Amino acid sequence: MDLFEYQGKQYFSKFGIAVSPGDIADTVEQAVEVAERVGYPVVIKAQVKVGGRGKAGGVKLANTIDEVRTHASAILGLDIKGHVVHRVWVERSSDIAKEYYASFTLDRPNKVHLGMLSAQGGVEIEVVAEENPEAISFVSIDPLRGLDLAAARKWVDEAQLDEVAQEQAAELLVKLYECYTKGDCDLAEINPLILTPDNKVHALDAKVTLDENASFRHPEWEEFRATETEDPREKMAKERGLNYIGLDGTVGIIANGAGLAMSTLDVVNQVGGTAANFLDIGGGANADVMASALEVINADPKVKAIFVNIFGGITRVDEVANGVLEALRRVTISSPIILRLDGTNAVEGRAIIAPHVSATLITEPTMLDAARRAVELANA
Amino acid sequence: MAIFVDENTKVIVQGLTGGQGRFHGLRNRDYGTKIVGGVTPGKGGENVEGIPVFNSVKEAVAATGATASFIVVPPKFAPAAIIEAAEGGITFIVCITEGIPAHDEAVTYNRLVEEFPGVRLLGPNCPGIISPGKCNIGITSGDIALPGGPVGIVSRSGTLTYQALHELSQQGIGQTTCVGIGGDPVPGTNFIDCLAAFEADPETKAVMMIGEIGGSEEERAAEWIKTNMTKPIVSYIAGVTAPAGRKMGHAGAIISGTKGTAQAKMDALAAAGVHVCLNPTEAGEKMVEIVKSL
Numbered sequence: 001m002d003l004f005e006y007q008g009k010q011y012f013s014k015f016g017i018a019v020s021p022g023d024i025a026d027t028v029e030q031a032v033e034v035a036e037r038v039g040y041p042v043v044i045k046a047q048v049k050v051g052g053r054g055k056a057g058g059v060k061l062a063n064t065i066d067e068v069r070t071h072a073s074a075i076l077g078l079d080i081k082g083h084v085v086h087r088v089w090v091e092r093s094s095d096i097a098k099e100y101y102a103s104f105t106l107d108r109p110n111k112v113h114l115g116m117l118s119a120q121g122g123v124e125i126e127v128v129a130e131e132n133p134e135a136i137s138f139v140s141i142d143p144l145r146g147l148d149l150a151a152a153r154k155w156v157d158e159a160q161l162d163e164v165a166q167e168q169a170a171e172l173l174v175k176l177y178e179c180y181t182k183g184d185c186d187l188a189e190i191n192p193l194i195l196t197p198d199n200k201v202h203a204l205d206a207k208v209t210l211d212e213n214a215s216f217r218h219p220e221w222e223e224f225r226a227t228e229t230e231d232p233r234e235k236m237a238k239e240r241g242l243n244y245i246g247l248d249g250t251v252g253i254i255a256n257g258a259g260l261a262m263s264t265l266d267v268v269n270q271v272g273g274t275a276a277n278f279l280d281i282g283g284g285a286n287a288d289v290m291a292s293a294l295e296v297i298n299a300d301p302k303v304k305a306i307f308v309n310i311f312g313g314i315t316r317v318d319e320v321a322n323g324v325l326e327a328l329r330r331v332t333i334s335s336p337i338i339l340r341l342d343g344t345n346a347v348e349g350r351a352i353i354a355p356h357v358s359a360t361l362i363t364e365p366t367m368l369d370a371a372r373r374a375v376e377l378a379n380a
Numbered sequence: 381m382a383i384f385v386d387e388n389t390k391v392i393v394q395g396l397t398g399g400q401g402r403f404h405g406l407r408n409r410d411y412g413t414k415i416v417g418g419v420t421p422g423k424g425g426e427n428v429e430g431i432p433v434f435n436s437v438k439e440a441v442a443a444t445g446a447t448a449s450f451i452v453v454p455p456k457f458a459p460a461a462i463i464e465a466a467e468g469g470i471t472f473i474v475c476i477t478e479g480i481p482a483h484d485e486a487v488t489y490n491r492l493v494e495e496f497p498g499v500r501l502l503g504p505n506c507p508g509i510i511s512p513g514k515c516n517i518g519i520t521s522g523d524i525a526l527p528g529g530p531v532g533i534v535s536r537s538g539t540l541t542y543q544a545l546h547e548l549s550q551q552g553i554g555q556t557t558c559v560g561i562g563g564d565p566v567p568g569t570n571f572i573d574c575l576a577a578f579e580a581d582p583e584t585k586a587v588m589m590i591g592e593i594g595g596s597e598e599e600r601a602a603e604w605i606k607t608n609m610t611k612p613i614v615s616y617i618a619g620v621t622a623p624a625g626r627k628m629g630h631a632g633a634i635i636s637g638t639k640g641t642a643q644a645k646m647d648a649l650a651a652a653g654v655h656v657c658l659n660p661t662e663a664g665e666k667m668v669e670i671v672k673s674l
Contacts, residue, residue: 108595108596111486111566112486144494184481184482211481214482216455258537259539259563259592260538260543262537263619266619266622266658278622311546313507314400367659
């Protein structure tokens, strides 16, 4: 789960990482109230989960109450790459002497944590990474030992951060690592991490991605979940516990397992069709889950055929078959359903479907045959 | 021969008394796997259809001589179950649990490497392993596998593992062992571990490798294949048309560059001499052609 910048900053604060004083605002008047409270000049920042906010006019400096009104009303409602701004973060503007970059993420190939630090932070960090990779200092951290202050001191020196920033930066990096590990982040990134002219180091931005698998030990994440905005189809799917991504094609897809779902998209594409969605019903899918999945796909008006591709492992095919029939009893499915059923209890599953086969409930023996049939019906 | 597990492997099931543990544990036994015990703290002395249940792995190993464990417990308890298995003397651990936090996986993996260097973990979040006709540990439906070799399968995706088995079995091509390594951030066993074992196994004559988008394991495997693998490999990478995944801030872009896309993986594998196919059926057909020409 990606956090908004303001949520990332609030998360950082819990671990003692310095951020600029500020607050959120959903209206122009709230923005004015925050600006008056934190003191001018202020920066007004659009809260959207997409990069390039500054270039899109979503980040503005305001020196007076009138400027706050002007900029806040321009930013609230602004469309940034399809993300409409409903909330801004207003904070006391910082003078910047230097911009650094710092992040922690998992080093998957080496199965340890990876820290990245650069004295050349800011909006062009990806260009720096490509053209001048030695300007980024990488450090591997053993998950069993963590990052201590001594190692952090050595690291800030290697990364050639300014002398005056080094001790504060080292302390901040230890806290950021704590936030990354104890806070169960997939990513904790600060860009830019700034040095002010009066030699203070603090986080000017926050990019945090939380590992949803760790939700069970973070009840406090509930407030982050409440602000998630998404495609209405995706929202409906999530409420039903389904892993769904909306696309623009005409063949609705339901599969069990992310790999099989991806492969189903590939095969539909190869035989001349387009997928309306990616939907993984996961392992252990029962009749209820299957019925919910069909309901979600059915709600998409672009769908002309539904390809259900099941290879049972944990998922039992007989339960899937019952789910399909249950869904057909609950709602009128407006597109033909093409079923391909294999794996655990496939024989039982196919036997459950057999008496109900019709022009709108079709079974095919293989994945490729089923894809061809679905595409043929969707294009008819 | 098979890799990692065979007809002599004795297996305990951690979580045998739970719904999933019971269902899959009994299915594995019905397949012919030597399921010799179960472990559920507090339920020692009970039995599940004749399989004795123990309070701890240590007790189970002492009583049965098991060397492998099948872990079917919720994500909250799975890391501790893995460590308990290693401490109890198990040397091959299969963990199918989905949803373990990435940081817990990183800690568990590194503890195993450091404290229990002889122990192999398969998974988490994997379908398990099957050496057809000999041993099935996990959630794979045994009837889709065909004994006798000569193909080894290694796959990162659960359901595509079944698909691969099915494509080959339908064509009358048997398998030596099929390993589902799982797609979690910190897998205990990776492509290279399995490819090396298949390369060393005299009965495996060719390998089917199923990957998917994300990470760089396939690219790393391709590098390894170039200099170490003499047996033919057919591969399929899922996700050519998959929607673009989440981009993880700048960090993702800095680390991965162009790696991780299906195309990058297919190019790397093709450059290493692997037969790269566009869908599972095509991969199955290519393998039939290779096996017939052996």
